[in-house]
Amino acid sequence: MAEPSTAAFAITSTRVVTPEGEVDTAIVIEGDKISELKNRAEIPFHMPLIDVGDSMVSPGIIDAHVHVNEPGRTNWEGFETATRAAAAGGVTTIIDMPLNSSPVTTTVEALRIKQAAAHGKCAVDVGFYGGLVPGNENDIAKLVDAGVMGIKAFLCDSGLDEFPAAGEKELRSALQTLRSKNVPLLAHAEVVGNTITIADPRSYNDYANSRPESYEIAAIKQLIDLCRTYVTPIHIVHLATSAALSMIAEAKAEGLPITVETCPHYLFFEAGQIGEGQTSFKCAPPIRDQTNRDLLRDAVASGIIETVGSDHSPCSPDLKCLETGDFSKAWGGIASLQLTLSVMWTIAKEAGWTPGLLAERLSHRPAEVFGLGSTKGRISPGFDADLVIWDPAGSFDVHGHELGHRHDVTPYENLQLLGRVEQTYLRGKLIYQAGSLVGDRVGKLLHRQSNCLLASRLNSMNDTQLADALETCCASKTWIQQMISGGPFKDDKEVVTRSTEAGQTLGEADWLEAFSAHPRIGDIDSLRQKYANTKSIAGNEQSGVNDASDKVLHQLSAANDAYYDKFGFIFIVCATGKSAAEMLAILEQRLPLSRDQELANAAVEQLKITEIRLRKLIP
Numbered sequence: 093m094a095e096p097s098t099a100a101f102a103i104t105s106t107r108v109v110t111p112e113g114e115v116d117t118a119i120v121i122e123g124d125k126i127s128e129l130k131n132r133a134e135i136p137f138h139m140p141l142i143d144v145g146d147s148m149v150s151p152g153i154i155d156a157h158v159h160v161n162e163p164g165r166t167n168w169e170g171f172e173t174a175t176r177a178a179a180a181g182g183v184t185t186i187i188d189m190p191l192n193s194s195p196v197t198t199t200v201e202a203l204r205i206k207q208a209a210a211h212g213k214c215a216v217d218v219g220f221y222g223g224l225v226p227g228n229e230n231d232i233a234k235l236v237d238a239g240v241m242g243i244k245a246f247l248c249d250s251g252l253d254e255f256p257a258a259g260e261k262e263l264r265s266a267l268q269t270l271r272s273k274n275v276p277l278l279a280h281a282e283v284v285g286n287t288i289t290i291a292d293p294r295s296y297n298d299y300a301n302s303r304p305e306s307y308e309i310a311a312i313k314q315l316i317d318l319c320r321t322y323v324t325p326i327h328i329v330h331l332a333t334s335a336a337l338s339m340i341a342e343a344k345a346e347g348l349p350i351t352v353e354t355c356p357h358y359l360f361f362e363a364g365q366i367g368e369g370q371t372s373f374k375c376a377p378p379i380r381d382q383t384n385r386d387l388l389r390d391a392v393a394s395g396i397i398e399t400v401g402s403d404h405s406p407c408s409p410d411l412k413c414l415e416t417g418d419f420s421k422a423w424g425g426i427a428s429l430q431l432t433l434s435v436m437w438t439i440a441k442e443a444g445w446t447p448g449l450l451a452e453r454l455s456h457r458p459a460e461v462f463g464l465g466s467t468k469g470r471i472s473p474g475f476d477a478d479l480v481i482w483d484p485a486g487s488f489d490v491h492g493h494e495l496g497h498r499h500d501v502t503p504y505e506n507l508q509l510l511g512r513v514e515q516t517y518l519r520g521k522l523i524y525q526a527g528s529l530v531g532d533r534v535g536k537l538l539h540r541q542s543n544c545l546l547a548s549r550l551n552s553m554n555d556t557q558l559a560d561a562l563e564t565c566c567a568s569k570t571w572i573q574q575m576i577s578g579g580p581f582k583d584d585k586e587v588v589t590r591s592t593e594a595g596q597t598l599g600e601a602d603w604l605e606a607f608s609a610h611p612r613i614g615d616i617d618s619l620r621q622k623y624a625n626t627k628s629i630a631g632n633e634q635s636g637v638n639d640a641s642d643k644v645l646h647q648l649s650a651a652n653d654a655y656y657d658k659f660g661f662i663f664i665v666c667a668t669g670k671s672a673a674e675m676l677a678i679l680e681q682r683l684p685l686s687r688d689q690e691l692a693n694a695a696v697e698q699l700k701i702t703e704i705r706l707r708k709l710i711p
Contacts, residue, residue: 101140103479103517104132109150109451110471111554119149121477124519128473144481147514150451151471152184152216152478153433154458156241157329157353157401159425160186160218163209164194168407169498174429175215175535177404177496179524181430182480182513184216185468185538187241190223191255192405198223198255199231200238207537214535215523217478219462221278224258229265233273239539241462242276242327247311248284251424260314267322274545274710276325276351276461281311282377290420296366299419300378305333308377312336316343316350325349327461330403332358332377334387341396351461352391353399356435357426357503359389369417372503375403376424389443398457400436404429409501427502430495435504437484437511447484456552463540465548466583472551474580477520486512545710547581565705566698567609568602571595588703595699603695607661610701612652613675644672651679658683659690666700 104118110129118132118141135141155178162170178186188206190197197203203220210218222235224245232243243266245258258266263277270277284307291298312328316339319326328340331354343350357375362382366373373379391397405425413422428435436450451470459469467476487510492500516524521534541548550558555576562572574594581587598606655663663679670678682690 099140100127101142102132102135103142103144103149103481104135105144105149105481106146107148107447107484108471109148109447111456111552113448114446119471119477119479121517121520124477124521126471126473126475126477129471144514147481148447148484149471150182150433150447150480150482151455151469151475152480152516152518153182153454154185154187154462154464154469155183155402155404155429155432155454156187156399156458156462157355157403158186158188158429159192159403159405160188160210161192161406163205165192165407167498168192168411169404171210171213171218172215172533173496173498174404175213175218175533176529177430179215179516179518179529180496180513180527182433182482182516183429184478184480184516184518185219185464186216186429187219187221187462190221190244191250191252194254196223196225196252196255197221197235197240198225198228200234203235203238203240210537213533214537215529215533216518216535217468217538218535219464219538219540223255224262224266224277225256226258226262229262229269232266232269236270236273236275236540240275241464241538241540242278243270244278244280244329246280247314248280248282248307250280260318263318264322267318267324267326271322271324274325275463275540276327278327278329279311279315280330281315281328282307283310283314285310293418293420294369294416296363296368296370296373296419299374300363300380303376303378305335305380308333309336309339312339316340316348319343319348319350320346323349325351325461327399328352329401330355330358330375330377331388331397332380332384334384334391337387337391337396344396351399351457352397353401354388354392354397355401355403355426356428356432356439357403359385359392359400359439360435361385361503370503371412371414371417371419371422372501372505373426374412374419374422374424375405375426389439392453393443393445393449398453399461400432400453401458402426402429402432404497406497406499406501409499412501414501427492427495427497427499428504429497431490431502431504431509433480433482433513434488434509434511437482438509441510460548460552463545463548464538465545466541466551466581470552472580474551477517479515479517480513481515481517483512483514484510486510486514488512541583546584546587546707549709550587551580561709563609565709566591566606566702568598568606570598570602571606571702587706591702591706592699595695595702598695600691603691603698604661606698607664607694610662610664612662613648613665613667613679644676648672648676648679651676651683655679655683659687661691661694664694664697664701666697666704 100122102118106116161168195202219241222240406427407423411423455469459465490504
């Protein structure tokens with residue numbers, strides 16, 4: 093099949109995985125973007141149409157955990173081979189970890205060296221992380237400004253002398269820096285209490301017992317405590333123990349910005365399958381028992397675990413110690429970049445998961461967490477035309493020598509998997525088909541879209557979810573409709589601009605509708621009883637009344653009554669950061685105004701509140 097030109101064309105399937113579910117539709121692609129989804133009968137006769145029948149069409153996978161190792165250890169893996177494997181597996185974006193390359197990516201200079209090494213070699217889009225190590229705390233802001241997708245830290249020995257563990261001092265410094273930039277800290281969450289020793293180096297059980305679950309639990313508890321202090325996004329990578337799920341769920345319920353990744357190998361394998369000396373399975377944290385595996389699967393289904401990344405960390409075969417089977421000396425890392433979709437679909441068939449759930453974990457949420465959510469991760473108008481077309485009924489046997497990554501070693505050797513990738517499109521260009529790459533290597537080097545975090549969050553919602561979220565910001569139905577009708581948001585600035593422009597068109601009835609969703613200033617009982625949709629937001633905004641004296645609260649209550657009696661709507665003011673006394677003074681200043689003047693003032697305050705609440709929607 094010839095590669096489509098840059099002119100508009102359409103791909104049609106009976107099974108297109110959209111945010112609204114699996115649908116029979118045509119995806120119209122113009123340039124590198126999806127322009128619209130429409131009935132195939134509505135496609136103009138002159139537009140090229142690629143009908144893939146009943147093959148599944150999903151958003152391209154975003155693998156946010158890949159060790160490419162180039163430069164410096166390119167004999168382990170490199171950008172050319174890693175992105176070849178990615179394209180063959182339906183992965184359209186990878187994010188490269190800051191270690192295993194030489195130099196490690198702990199400075200902007202090292203980042204530039206790595207980007208130069210990747211230039212012109214990538215079949216898919218590639219983003220980069222920066223690293224946190226003792227002594228580079230002053231480099232963190234510079235790395236973020238240079239566009240890294242996050243900052244990675246190890247809470248234990250990484251295995252590389254040039255990438256030592258970050259202690260609490262470094263973690264606190266980085267979280268303070270990252271808080272203002274809303275960029276996540278990624279953490280290898282193990283705290284190793286003692287020197288790791290393996291009683292029998294060939295015994296997998298002895299290796300697993302040398303890194304007990306308590307190491308992960310201690311690290312995750314520390315990270316939750318730090319997140320509570322700094323309220324900076326923290327992403328726990330490759331969660332391997334189900335024992336930490338309850339504390340993670342509690343932290344999320346508390347509203348802490350913690351997200352969690354696990355890996356296909358923790359969801360597919362269990363320790364009982366791993367024999368003596370099978371070092372191709374060695375990874376850290378270790379693969380644990382079947383009960384643990386099944387509980388991790390449940391957490392993926394429920395959303396406690398939001399993302400799944402391969403943690404593709406290959407090395408040269410000699411470093412896996414395959415001949416001796418020595419777990420104490422073998423490099424810890426699983427090679428599986430090309431297999432993520434098929435492994436996850438094989439699990440899905442057993443667990444009863446839908447293609448939509450896989451798209452959420454493999455595409456939607458990684459895009460949101462790592463600043464790509466306004467352009468990637470979903471099949472919707474305005475998004476990059478990153479697509480994987482695959483046969484859910486197709487099966488194949490894994491043979492390492494047939495995979496695209498540099499070396500043959502993989503723990504999936506000779507296993508049968510479901511879900512065979514047929515084609516991969518990157519920004520509207522066919523890059524993989526029938527077992528081989530197609531065309532030139534057109535992958536781009538990506539930078540975090542730090543000005544698109546809110547837009548990303550809103551764009552990830554379907555219309556019902558979006559309307560519900562927007563209602564917590566402003567209850568005017570007209571305002572909500574105008575926000576939605578403009579289509580996907582380009583960036584955060586457009587969200588605020590569209591909000592302001594929508595506000596300028598509202599009439600008195602619209603404003604009164606918006607005002608009616610607010611509790612009275614200082615009326616905490618009313619807040620608790622009536623305003624469930626804005627309770628937590630409004631309560632935080634009115635925190636200044638908590639320490640007010642009884643005298644001020646009584647005066648505020650009386651002034652509220654007088655205000656309502658005169659104007660017919662409640663007193664609206666942006667209360668964030670104001671004390672009860674300050675709000676009372678503002679109310680008394682505005683009470684003598686005319687109704688028209690006060691309606692205009694309240695509208696201005698409503699827009700201020702709306703903007704603040706919009707930004708609180710950032711996950």
